[in-house]
Amino acid sequence: MVVDFSAVGVSMEVLPVCLNHKKGLICGTTGFDREQEQALLRAGEEIPMMKAANTSYVVNVMRKLAGMAAAALGDKCRVEIVEMHSETKLDAPSGTAKELAAEITGASGKTAGEIAIHSVRAGDTPSSHIALLGCMGEMLEISHHAYNWECYARGACDAVVYVMGHGAGLYTMEDVIGL
Amino acid sequence: MVVDFSAVGVSMEVLPVCLNHKKGLICGTTGFDREQEQALLRAGEEIPMMKAANTSYVVNVMRKLAGMAAAALGDKCRVEIVEMHSETKLDAPSGTAKELAAEITGASGKTAGEIAIHSVRAGDTPSSHIALLGCMGEMLEISHHAYNWECYARGACDAVVYVMGHGAGLYTMEDVIGL
């Protein structure tokens, strides 16, 4: 089993090594082009394979809950996302905020244009994501706050335990969580 | 169809009227004793009947989500609840906080003793409930904030629409929401 959070070039070299040795691969690297993405997903036919952009167990639960809430509330709510990260973070919105918005649109029929994402960059905030579902006279708020990067490492370890017990196939953090 | 948010004595007089006229009843009153409770639930055999302590659509979604999150995170999290209400509110914790804790214990196997409830009474805060699921290095927070009482009225109206389309039976706000 290989856990690989590195860079596109490195991951592309790790992939054939795993395939040759029939070892599972948990890949947390991001930024692949379409062809590379396909190569990674195809590996699931031969080895246990997981592609996970964010391995925090709780972020994955949070995203799922936000989708469910948006589906249940539908037209009764308007959704906006506030995410906070370090002022040194170069990209905005965060990849996790984009995935959160995608889950919400997919679950609720809202369009991406309806979900504003606000990116706060102040101090060295590790990572916070807040989904605000504003209704008439009330508000539902689903938030995730990380204090450091350990949660990503813990989630990757949970993923390893899960994938170890399974054969060739494509797995996601949602499989690990069992939501 | 009768929507009855009143007092125990009144509701006990409303019930036979509904039964006699074969009219549905949505009862938002609380504080019944066991026998009265049974009488209300038995009515579902003859008329469309809903007993709902809190008809806010969003509070019901929030409670469901908190249960799911606690089930998914299990031993990875410790749950505490903070609820805020007007300083004139006499009881603490709120009924909704107790129901929230019950959902979490039922869904996750945690015991009631493990879930502390903190009741903040400051100003005339209409109603806020916050479930804090603290994990290692990260926190999941599911919150509901009401600004006024309209959300309870709206939920009751949604309940009416739902119950109107159904025959005799026992219904809950979760049926209305379809979670």
Added chain:
Amino acid sequence: MVVDFSAVGVSMEVLPVCLNHKKGLICGTTGFDREQEQALLRAGEEIPMMKAANTSYVVNVMRKLAGMAAAALGDKCRVEIVEMHSETKLDAPSGTAKELAAEITGASGKTAGEIAIHSVRAGDTPSSHIALLGCMGEMLEISHHAYNWECYARGACDAVVYVMGHGAGLYTMEDVIGL
């Protein structure tokens, strides 16, 4: 004493009436042009005069605190503002958020361009303003939440009591609060 929260045209008619009868004026209207603004301020030479865009006592305290905090933390913090209002509100950012940013820049030497304002429009949130002062490894947050419009009426009443006890002059909500 006249308390006037109306429209520019009306307020311009109210002003000479107050001057003629030597009655105090608390003016909560906004949107005056420069000349009208001057006329209002000049009235302070003859009558007790207060121009206050936001008469909530607490919003005024909050703005003062945010300025003090930004002054004390200086380069140690980066400030961003999140404000939440009803999705039917047409303008963004809110006038109060702009005044908050102005207080912070005035007190701290930061430039307006350094202070991002995020306007969340979801549901019918009455009014929330959050100043986030992000530092290294820590965050200071100063928030104001209104549940309804009563706080503006209460503040106006406090202003009346204050101004009643004073002669001709120009007064602000900060005088009323005594910060």
Added chain:
Amino acid sequence: MVVDFSAVGVSMEVLPVCLNHKKGLICGTTGFDREQEQALLRAGEEIPMMKAANTSYVVNVMRKLAGMAAAALGDKCRVEIVEMHSETKLDAPSGTAKELAAEITGASGKTAGEIAIHSVRAGDTPSSHIALLGCMGEMLEISHHAYNWECYARGACDAVVYVMGHGAGLYTMEDVIGL
């Protein structure tokens, strides 16, 4: 200059060493008895001396602001404190929450009994303190969130720079901050 965050016994040995060598002392240790406390404060007659239970710059600003807000709002608000720490923390409420409550009572004339402190112990939350000033129809919230312990180290360094520029005397973090 000695910076000493250790234990009572160690600090009591460090003190005479500083006095003998005429070196400044910044003491962040807590738990001294009355006599030890006096000995430390008396040292200010001979050397630059600072006793600071919490050297986070921002926590000190936050406490000052909360006191000012409570003084300005007076009877218009009721104050409660919510603090969150790791579930492994043994004492509750936190020392910082107690100092916060003391500042508020000192500044506003409220009694300690009027200020409830709620201690949330969930996950390994580094340290959060939230002062809630509930008013009629509105709420003021002043919060501090630490992500790790660095802010205490940074504050101690700022204290060193400040004390280095001063002679014998007793100094506090508030002197360093200049609030």
